[in-house]
Amino acid sequence: MRAVVWHGKRDVRVETVPDPTIEAPTDAIVRITSTGICGSDLHLYEVLAPFMTAGDILGHEPMGVVEEVGSEVSTLRPGDRVVIPFNISCGHCFMCDQGLQSQCETTQVREQGSGAALFGYTKLYGQVPGGQAELLRVPQAQYGPIKVPDGPPDDRFVYLSDVLPTAYQAVEYADVPQGGSLVVLGLGPIGDMCCRIARHRGVGTVIGIDLVPDRLERVRQRGVDVLDLSHFEKAEGELLATVREQTGGRGPDAVIDAVGMEAHGSPMGKLAHQVTGRLPDRVAGKLMERAGVDRLAAFLTAIELVRRGGTISLVGVYGGMTDPLPMLKLFDKQIQLRMGQANVRRWVDPCLELVSDGDPLGVEDFATHRWPLTEAPKAYEIFQKKEDGAVKILLQP
Numbered sequence: 001m002r003a004v005v006w007h008g009k010r011d012v013r014v015e016t017v018p019d020p021t022i023e024a025p026t027d028a029i030v031r032i033t034s035t036g037i038c039g040s041d042l043h044l045y046e047v048l049a050p051f052m053t054a055g056d057i058l059g060h061e062p063m064g065v066v067e068e069v070g071s072e073v074s075t076l077r078p079g080d081r082v083v084i085p086f087n088i089s090c091g092h093c094f095m096c097d098q099g100l101q102s103q104c105e106t107t108q109v110r111e112q113g114s115g116a117a118l119f120g121y122t123k124l125y126g127q128v129p130g131g132q133a134e135l136l137r138v139p140q141a142q143y144g145p146i147k148v149p150d151g152p153p154d155d156r157f158v159y160l161s162d163v164l165p166t167a168y169q170a171v172e173y174a175d176v177p178q179g180g181s182l183v184v185l186g187l188g189p190i191g192d193m194c195c196r197i198a199r200h201r202g203v204g205t206v207i208g209i210d211l212v213p214d215r216l217e218r219v220r221q222r223g224v225d226v227l228d229l230s231h232f233e234k235a236e237g238e239l240l241a242t243v244r245e246q247t248g249g250r251g252p253d254a255v256i257d258a259v260g261m262e263a264h265g266s267p268m269g270k271l272a273h274q275v276t277g278r279l280p281d282r283v284a285g286k287l288m289e290r291a292g293v294d295r296l297a298a299f300l301t302a303i304e305l306v307r308r309g310g311t312i313s314l315v316g317v318y319g320g321m322t323d324p325l326p327m328l329k330l331f332d333k334q335i336q337l338r339m340g341q342a343n344v345r346r347w348v349d350p351c352l353e354l355v356s357d358g359d360p361l362g363v364e365d366f367a368t369h370r371w372p373l374t375e376a377p378k379a380y381e382i383f384q385k386k387e388d389g390a391v392k393i394l395l396q397p
């Protein structure tokens, strides 16, 4: 089969690799029809190379048609149309029972001290071959795959694999009170969808912040207030003042950080440097080099912006082991912090409802590009560089 294969930093290729086969009685093989490229894939493309091996198949946002099932998969049949959640979970362990599928104890990658295995996501998460391919072996197929009806286009359902449940969880974790306010940092696919879901669920004030003009415009067109971070390049305090003005003088009840470890081009970056700047150079340098200190720009902005006693919902992925944090401010402002990989299976029912009844979130027009799988290298490039208006790219094998 053809698959998108990682070879090195900014080097992905489409290659012919062996077809997957059923390896366990709980496996299924799915023929992929649409498969997304995610901001998380950009971390693999850019900074997580030490955890990758040349030859790894990428991708964790696939849907398609079941080809074959193992003997213990009674819930699926060849021909079923399914979406595959990005985390692999069993549905019957202590964690799955409480809706913490991203911590599934059956698939936890214990050698690495990580949570549930993920498709196409580094040694840290089990090095499971991913879904940017013609065929995918799905472990724990007795539980994971989400059956969807025939008829509507793939675009209607494909985001159930990641974007929708991830954004849904981020909004749940933000826990905005009735009539309250929310700031969303980062308007890539995840932040954009957070804004849409928050609006749909009646959050009073939603403000989206980014620095890419077409991403800001796209969210503005959905009726969300937006702020262009690049206008505040010179004066960090002005962003805080502007947001406070729009949120009753105190700041928003909650902030979603939908940026994560690669925050870049941000005026708040200076703040991050101030934090590491307080450490002796020798220590800071070691941290930067060895411990993979995140660029915490967006997270630090969230800490500044959120009102006292408010909530930060961290959906962007961070990876440092020893990131220096302003504990004084977090403590003094009494900030509540919730984070983690999405528990995809947990949010499937409300998300299915959101894509089934009309299309209130606009998922059918969400993708900016639908390209053949063979165009993956170019697709990664334009998504990473934010060129050609690329926000969400679906590959179609």
Ligand SMILES: NC(=O)c1ccc[n+]([C@@H]2O[C@H](COP(=O)([O-])OP(=O)(O)OC[C@H]3O[C@@H](n4cnc5c(N)ncnc54)[C@H](O)[C@@H]3O)[C@@H](O)[C@H]2O)c1
Residues within 6 Å of the ligand: 038, 039, 040, 041, 042, 043, 162, 166, 185, 186, 187, 188, 189, 190, 191, 209, 210, 211, 212, 215, 229, 258, 259, 260, 261, 262, 263, 264, 265, 266, 268, 297, 298, 314, 315, 316, 317, 318, 340, 341, 342
């Ligand atoms: N928790 C989960 O389960 C989960 C699932 C999917 C994705 N993610 C993570 O969510 C994040 C967003 O994913 P995406 O697909 O939308 O990625 P993306 O890279 O397309 O979006 C990030 C956006 O943040 C903007 N940005 C950069 N620095 C900023 C700053 N300082 N302030 C405000 N905006 C800034 C960028 O311009 C970009 O538009 C990534 O870190 C990804 O790994 C988490």
Ligand SMILES: [Zn+2]
Residues within 6 Å of the ligand: 037, 038, 039, 040, 041, 060, 061, 086, 162, 163
């Ligand atoms: Zn994803």
Ligand SMILES: [Zn+2]
Residues within 6 Å of the ligand: 089, 090, 091, 092, 093, 094, 095, 096, 103, 104, 105, 106, 107
């Ligand atoms: Zn489990």
